[in-house]
Amino acid sequence: MRKLLGALVLASVTGSASAAASDDRWIHLRVDDAGGENGRVDIQVPVGLVSTLLPALKGKHGHGAIHVDGNEVDMAEIRGYWNAVRSAKDGQYVTVRDDDSDVRISKSGGFLRVTVDDRDGGSRVRMKMPISLVDAVLAGGDTLDVDAVGAALAKIPTGEILTVDDEDSHVRVWIDGEAAPAREDRP
Amino acid sequence: MKSGERLALAVILGLVLLVGGSTGAAAYAWHRAGTVRIAVHDAQPDGSDFTMSLPGILLNTAIAICPMPNDPELNARLHEAAPALREVTSRLSTLPDVVFLDVKNDQGTIRVEKQGADLLIRVVSPQERVEIAVPIESVRKLMRKLEV
Numbered sequence: 215m216r217k218l219l220g221a222l223v224l225a226s227v228t229g230s231a232s233a234a235a236s237d238d239r240w241i242h243l244r245v246d247d248a249g250g251e252n253g254r255v256d257i258q259v260p261v262g263l264v265s266t267l268l269p270a271l272k273g274k275h276g277h278g279a280i281h282v283d284g285n286e287v288d289m290a291e292i293r294g295y296w297n298a299v300r301s302a303k304d305g306q307y308v309t310v311r312d313d314d315s316d317v318r319i320s321k322s323g324g325f326l327r328v329t330v331d332d333r334d335g336g337s338r339v340r341m342k343m344p345i346s347l348v349d350a351v352l353a354g355g356d357t358l359d360v361d362a363v364g365a366a367l368a369k370i371p372t373g374e375i376l377t378v379d380d381e382d383s384h385v386r387v388w389i390d391g392e393a394a395p396a397r398e399d400r401p
Numbered sequence: 402m403k404s405g406e407r408l409a410l411a412v413i414l415g416l417v418l419l420v421g422g423s424t425g426a427a428a429y430a431w432h433r434a435g436t437v438r439i440a441v442h443d444a445q446p447d448g449s450d451f452t453m454s455l456p457g458i459l460l461n462t463a464i465a466i467c468p469m470p471n472d473p474e475l476n477a478r479l480h481e482a483a484p485a486l487r488e489v490t491s492r493l494s495t496l497p498d499v500v501f502l503d504v505k506n507d508q509g510t511i512r513v514e515k516q517g518a519d520l521l522i523r524v525v526s527p528q529e530r531v532e533i534a535v536p537i538e539s540v541r542k543l544m545r546k547l548e549v
Contacts, residue, residue, distance in 0.1 A: 255502075255504050260492070
């Protein structure tokens with residue numbers, strides 16, 4: 215479960231950053247309750263619009279470490295792992311199998327792919343992140359280099375960034391060329 | 402036509418042009434400023450409805466003349482965030498009609514969308530329904546004011 219949360223934290227950092235390209239594409243976040251409660255969250259914002267907000271985050275949220283499942287993860291340690299993966303050839307680099315889940319981290323075709331499958335079939339995470347974006351997110355020393363993230367996002371291709379399916383919810387983050395219509399006409 | 406009559410005619414025409422031009426400009430400004438609308442519908446059996454529509458030009462005037470809060474900490478925060486928010490509101494005006502945020506759960510629905518020249522916020526719960534429509538131009542003016 216900790217790995218799942220770790221993957222989610224990384225996805226949220228990069229996902230929020232993925233809104234920083236200066237173009238007219240849209241970034242979408244869709245969360246659906248899976249428990250039959252019909253709850254949902256739909257957010258869609260032009261990538262370029264969010265990129266204008268990123269500078270306002272400078273110096274506010276760029277410091278510190280990421281907290282995963284109540285434990286602090288050292289950013290320097292994460293960067294170390296990332297540098298090792300980044301400089302290596304394409305392939306599957308991390309495979310963790312324990313009683314709870316299977317975690318696989320691989321690099322191929324310019325993307326970092328993270329796959330997490332709970333053993334009991336409850337949770338399923340699929341993350342596909344451009345390597346240039348992960349580079350930018352992790353390149354800023356103890357701070358998030360917003361400008362680098364913005365520049366990396368200008369090159370991010372359209373498509374899925376993250377999908378998470380578990381027993382509670384379905385989460386999907388993607389970028390495409392147009393805004394999606396509301397799922398209900400009027401609340 | 403005598404010279405006095407010509408002078409009177411010129412004065413009258415000038416006045417007509419002045420009044421007509423001013424009225425047209427005021428009407429254009431009124432129309433362009435849009436309308437601020439707040440509607441609250443209480444869904445209880447003895448509930449009431451409240452709807453208020455204000456010309457946006459009044460809101461814009463209020464934004465222009467209202468003093469800034471005299472709180473250094475708040476002002477510093479506003480000053481820091483205002484340029485980005487102003488840029489966002491500027492971009493909003495060029496976007497198509499779209500739903501930015503749509504949240505639904507057992508307690509109700511929250512929706513934020515752009516509809517025409519307005520930013521529309523709808524909060525719907527089993528007890529009540531609230532709709533607030535604010536012209537994006539007014540939001541932009543507010544952001545400019547905060548930036549100053």
